[in-house]
Amino acid sequence: MRIKRWIATGAVAIATVGALNTLPASAGRPYNPADQSLRNLGLRHDLYIGTAVDMAALNDAADPRYRELVASQFSTVTAENVMKWESLEPTRGTYDWAPADELLAFAQQNNQRVRGHVLVWQNQLPGWLTTGVEDGSISTEQLRDILRNHITTVVKHFKGRIWQWDVVNEAVSDPWDSPSTLHYKGFWAQHLGPDYIADAFRWARAADPKALLFYNDYNIEAFGSGDPADDKTQFVYDMAKNLLAQRVPIDGVGSQGHLGTQYGNYDTLQVAAALKKFAGLGLATAFTEVDVRSQLTEAVRNGDSNEINPRLQASAANYSVLLQACLADRHCLSFTVWGFTDKHSWVPDWFGNEGMANIYDENYQPKRAYHLMKADLIYAGPPYVLPRIAQKPRR
Ligand code: XIL
Secondary structure (H helix, E strand, C coil): CCCCCCCCCCCCCCCCHHHCCCCCCCCCCCCCCCCCCHHHHHHCCCCEEEEEECHHHHCCCCCHHHHHHHHHHCCEEEECCCCCHHHHCCECCECCCHHHHHHHHHHHHCCCEEEEEEEECCCCCCHHHHHHHHCCCCCHHHHHHHHHHHHHHHHHHCCCCCCEEEEEECCECCCCCCCCCCCECHHHHHHHCCCHHHHHHHHHHHHCCCCEEEEEECCCCCCCCCCCCCCHHHHHHHHHHHHHHCCCCCCEEEECCEEECCCCCCCHHHHHHHHHHHHHCCCEEEEEEEEEEEECCHHHHCCCHHHHHHHHHHHHHHHHHHHHHHHHCCCEEEEEECCCECCCCCHHHHHCCEECCCCECCCCCECHHHHHHHHHHHCCCCCCCCCCCCCCCCC
16 A cells, blocks of 8 residues: 655646536537547546656657547546646746647647646646755745735636646645654645645635545545544545535535556455445545556566466456445546656656556556446446546536
8 A cells, every 4th residue: 555655755628617517518519429538438427537647748749649638538637747737837927838838739639628736736746846945945934925915816727627626735744754744744834834724725726616525635535543643534524524614615525536456455345335435425425547557577677477467457447446436426527647658657767676557558458447437437336336427617
């Protein structure tokens, strides 16, 4: 279950957005029995199937298959990087909207909804911001203003075009951090204290009354001990409950779903139980960044099928656990994979000797995980799998 601590290191854009969250999922593109794509099969359940999009790959004329598959297989997209603070505002006061706007235009053309990622996170912040805080030229009070400004500017820029926003990302520590008792971690908690979380949701809501506002994190697929000192899912659950008690406009919890086949992982019923608990608070849920990586031993690298096959199967099984659990909960609105091909994946870069995490291989051949997801979508229906219930943005 332990994942590498990378953190420490480091709607479619429809014109009539008014009804975005209340439209039936099939609006704009009816279910077509002849179409076996993931996006079309998801429509039967009103479940949006998504992918993170790497803009360089999307624009690579030499690699047209990437673009074709983003368009044909997915009904929602997330910017893998271009909506992060360092990309949007590399120089203080100068925003570069072009790549993100390009993705939104692509989504509109292809009848896809957009998950906005990400407003507040301790990673991929621009140098001017972190340096300014370090050298004291940005005071705490100024930092709070900068954050409010950023959220307001970004949410207003994309207003009406974003279905779900990841407002706050990865705010909670892991048991392997120090201290090991779970706590609010990272740049924002250190400098502003944990209240920045409630502020961020309120500022985002003020800037766009219709987008769904999510808290997003990893290692919250299932409950563990139930003790918020060492159970991250419980910690996040308590946080969400608290925010709601303070009338903070949080609409959903995103479970990233970065898994590895070398760990124990979960079964479907455990994951479904966790989604149900969050729904019990009146929150929507979503899987937001699913990938299931494996260790690349020498034998794997040499093409030894004795080592490759079990990895492909375990990876597929884990995708299926998360997808089935999501299908089974009517408040689980979307299932997004963090890249769809091993050709363009963050995993080898971040985890070193790990890979094979995606549902297509590097030659765009669908893997077992793809086929199993497809089967899960096909063989699901009443009474256990029912259409999604639209989430209304909280005031
Ligand atoms: C990753 C991207 O995939 C990489 O390209 C980038 O270099 C680092 O960030 N959790 C998140 C995502 O919320 O934004 C991260 O994306 C993966 C972990």
